[in-house]
Amino acid sequence: MSGHIMLTSHSRGSGAAAAHPIQWGAATPAQRGPIIASVSAPQHRNAIGTHSGSYAIYRALAVAAGNLDRGHRPDFTDTAPAEAIGPHPQWADARNIVSLDPYGHMVASAFAEQIAAGVDIRPTIAITKAHINMPELKAAIDAGRLRPDGQILMANGDVRVTKAAIDPVWYLPGVAERFGIKESLLRRNLFEQTGGMFPELITRSDLKVFLPPIGGMTLYFFGDITQLGKPETRVACRVHDECNGSDVFGSDICTCRPYLAHGIEVCIEMAQEGGVGLVVYNRKEGRALGEVTKFLVYNARKRQVGGDRAETYFARTECVAGVQDMRFQELMPDVFHWLGIRRIDRWASMSNMKHGALVEQGIEVVERVPIPDELIPADARVEMDAKVAAGYFATYTPAASDELALPKGRGLAE
């Protein structure tokens, strides 16, 4: 470790950004250039932030405790994607994809020469295969809704999937444009609202790429993913924003896990019909407000005078958090551009925000598939009524406006 600590890095002209320029939206990895956000050789860096989001803090502990050599370079033997994705024509327009690196899964091959020459370039996307098994899918087989085929779905409920993990890589001018704001305003707020994270956001306007320390996304594919990008390929999809309390523990205050399981059913059916199913799992706990805020809001909803009811559902979040939602679906469509998807035939979501974001990005949604009524837990009626009243898509008759005042949620002590 050298004795000198660089507190902020001002552009020095002959530095990495000049040696390894990034041309965002270029049609080939060679033209685009590698994104270098590793910290083992700071002089090569051409991006702000580093890899694996918030796990960089753990890497710091590992180095500080002497468990990890700070100069360690990954050995990429046998790690290449289990399935190829792209390139798709959408990659060649800087405005289509602004929050992930379309070449992030192929760096070990596309930049093999630079890596061999000592530049520490790391993947931001990894693609593998797995078998998954959710009790709900076995139940769907037993109920006759799903039919095992021995290839995609086994009789014991096992499902063959391809899956991809994607870390966020933000092209700051593109993110700013997506929100209709100036890049300088975006940079300033990223700096100030994080308590001063990364002064380079302010000092290094020449660095256009930022790897924010936020959770990424996981994709689960059902069926033959090499068919993606062909106009005739039918696609079913659920974009699911993380809700640990329901997704893992089955909390009954919302519809998250039931809708996820239903979305997977829809995806399996599509794959069995020769199309492709896709679940996008975004790490945006509690509408990207985090779980502490979420639990504060639960208490406020269940204790308020008049009980937990649809008409005050959004207001309770706003009182605590200042906003109803911070998920910002504006960036969500990027993953569809990455996969070459221009049309979603079956869309397992009722969210008008998600739907609007897709339409805005020119992605057609053919059929919207709401959650079946019988899958909505009793305590989740408050949320469902409130969302449908606020413009969520539903096939059933929405609750009458006077019904929104009725407490349908359980009290805190019940």
Added chain:
Amino acid sequence: MSGHIMLTSHSRGSGAAAAHPIQWGAATPAQRGPIIASVSAPQHRNAIGTHSGSYAIYRALAVAAGNLDRGHRPDFTDTAPAEAIGPHPQWADARNIVSLDPYGHMVASAFAEQIAAGVDIRPTIAITKAHINMPELKAAIDAGRLRPDGQILMANGDVRVTKAAIDPVWYLPGVAERFGIKESLLRRNLFEQTGGMFPELITRSDLKVFLPPIGGMTLYFFGDITQLGKPETRVACRVHDECNGSDVFGSDICTCRPYLAHGIEVCIEMAQEGGVGLVVYNRKEGRALGEVTKFLVYNARKRQVGGDRAETYFARTECVAGVQDMRFQELMPDVFHWLGIRRIDRWASMSNMKHGALVEQGIEVVERVPIPDELIPADARVEMDAKVAAGYFATYTPAASDELALPKGRGLAE
């Protein structure tokens, strides 16, 4: 927004750290003082970083996009903890708890005066109640392993729980001491390995408290949590480190969700016998290496010459990540000190690292409960054999050393 941007904040003597001193490990909130990490009034801050970990980036988007007033103050009406926790004697020793704020759930009442005077103090812990329902628990009832009692466990599998979300709050001198390193080395690595996050780690040695942008933890309590802290109260516990692929989707390459479900069974039984069950869910995906690294390792394991086998299980992770594991169980016992727990009667974990960390912190583990053999998925045998060979606790005969060379894992194409 003022025109001036402060890039690094050097101590100015008369600043917040002086106006709101923090005495870590004090026996009352008044003596300890509030931790002020909100950004609405920078002059009050006495900590590095800000609230809700990585979601600060989303808050920045919300402010930049004009959706959130940057001066918003939370309305804490009706948000107070649904159950009281503490104070416990353990809180009054600065060495017991170094990675969470023991007063984090009671700030709205303990610091009501300061909040009324305009200081933006926010909770780092929230406590609510819920009903959860996991298909595995209904199956355990049907199999006769669990018995509904109408209070804790209902006949339909619903379980009444208290739950708490905890954001990390690190007392840097204490964290450094826990790892046996100098505080200055810890600070320097936190700065360098994150790509230069928070220069204050270097420039503000007077600021001792850091809210790192990492995932926190969620606690699920079964039974009467007011009994915690009494020596006679029997406690069952599973400390579970997040594994999204198994916890949510039921991937069969590991034992995560099956062991979690089994741990919850053990917790329910303990609550039904008058004790308290506790699940600690830590956001440390892929051994805190993140999911991109995890999937790269899966590919390397399944493609290596000789197949996926126990003898190379840890080596494949080390090739890619440079370490086998970055979860650092050293900080894990803090939550037990927070809850006043000195003895765990039934401990649903086989990890020698978790067990060692508890013993190091003076917490007695009476009985270790391994995962029942029949819950281990076939593809997870590689992991289980490797861990047991490396010192994990097991009741069954570990695999013979020559068996560790046998490929028991599925190939990538299967």
